[in-house]
Amino acid sequence: MENLLANSPEHRTQPAAVPNGATPVLQLTNIEKVYQTKTIETVALNQVNLTINRGEFVSIMGPSGCGKSTLLSLMGLLDEPSSGTIEVDGRAVTSFSDKELANLRNLKIGFVFQSYHLINDLSVVDNVEVPLLYRKGMSGKERRQRALTALDKVGLSARTAHFPGQLSGGQRQRVAIARALAGGPEIILADEPTGNLDSVMGEEIMELLMDLNRRDGVTVVMVTHDEQQALKTERVIRFFDGSQVS
């Protein structure tokens, strides 16, 4: 269905899934996150309830320090909430072990960061293979094949043997997106993916993410400070001081 919509611009602003028939991929209920240090206690998230549906492209906005990255790290199973439950595909992950969480991240989630986080001493294609190294039973040949396919998708087929230091910021972020894609995730979590890029390159990255969402049905949750970008997405969630305001 999404493939049919992909090429018709007039459908772009409409939700990909009808709310009634929507399948939640991520569900956060009564989430609270408190950072406890020796001297101070920071409430980063306060009573957050949020559902992300399959195929959605959601952007998260809010002033600095309001808890956007914290929210993303909880959605990405990188951290545990102080209270509340997180469900992935309808299953609560509260009691999951380190190993089960790692496996779930590997299979379902792709991350894109503001500062790319490429490993500078690995070539582009080796970087893209990293998540596949943690997938059991995948042969080296298949890893390479998948990495090349992902690089093709982001338009970097000609740069596979380069090292990150030899690429522009926009190209680096595309490598990072290819890396997030290589494992075939259901969800891509992107924390200010265009924050380090100028507007032209930022636009390219935004187009790429929207393309992945439309064509491949990948669910995207993106933190951004850019109002223009946010308006292009299906849903904008606004945060203020740890709470959802819209």
Next chain:
Amino acid sequence: MLRHLFTLIWNRKRANLLLISEVFFSFVVLFGVGAVLITVGKNYLAPHGFNYEQVWRLEVRAGQGSKMPRAELDDVLRQVKALPGVQTVALTSGNVPFIFSVNNSEFAYKGKKSPVTNNYDADDHYAEVMQMHLREGRWFAQTDDGSNHRPVVITQDLRESMFGDEPALGKIFTYGEPGKDPKPEDEFQVMGVVDNVNMESDFSAPIPAVWKRLIPFDTTHWETANVLVRVAPGEGGILQEKIARTVAGVTRQWTTEVRVMDDDRLHRRMFTLVPVVGLCLMGLFLIINVALGLFGVLWYNISQRRAEIGLRRAMGATGAGIGWQFLGEMMVVTTFGVVLGSLLAAQFPLLNAFDLPAQPYVLAIGAAAGAVYFITALCAWQPSRLAAAIQPAVALREE
């Protein structure tokens, strides 16, 4: 994953050069110390080829300018042997076991040269005093008095080098450079073959040896005589005094000192032990230094790679997986250092350095490699655990 680690280490070879060279350096030091220890230990475990226990040596002196006619010397030996507690008495040359006195030469048989060989003079009772083990033939005896050549007994290693698989008994050999017309006493006839002997120190390798029969006329120009005495177990100072008095009693001017061969052995042992212990301490000190350095570098590396660790965790690595990865990286680095070190170490047996057998070197390479892997694993253990404990959420924070 292993290939990934090799790629990572290889691409970071410049940054890892310090670590690799530290590993290389430790390996070479451990190899050197190991080769010495293995050689010394092997020698220590090898039998001496004679029994030094309950053997005393007498240094009998005739006194200022006086000589020692054989008849008087025989009288002294007879009286010492007659003392209760004395079992056997033998006459030998000054280079008795465990003291710093060497007398060696090369020999030849049909143009085939022997290695450098220790020469000893010995009388007919020597083998009994030293409890040597005859493999072939017999020790000299009175019946050899009429021999046209000098009767000798040789060690197994000398036998192998000169005669190989051929029979040795009865063969006649000469010095390496015999000259035109060798005297009959410079033509040596093999009467027997004994086990290899190590008469230098507990830590030396056996050296080929030949014992030449002392012929009666030999002693007339002597000023000192070296006498070996085997005594009954438990004999001590009282018998030593009795021996000294007995020697003085036979001829007024002669004196003797009584030394215990086991004391000579322990004294000599210190001369090897002290440098070996020094070498070990130095090696240990260096290794501790290297280990501390390694530990520091690894610790620093991990703090530098927090973002990468967070990223890998986000991509699906478990905490334990990260710990293993860092341990594995160190093992790969160690492998580079060990391979380089082994290439250097292998030159010793290949070039036959120091004329030593290859086996201790090969063992030392193995031991040094094992020790280096152990040390680096130990150093990497704690930093790897630290890496494993880094939370995946840092990926979203580290810039």
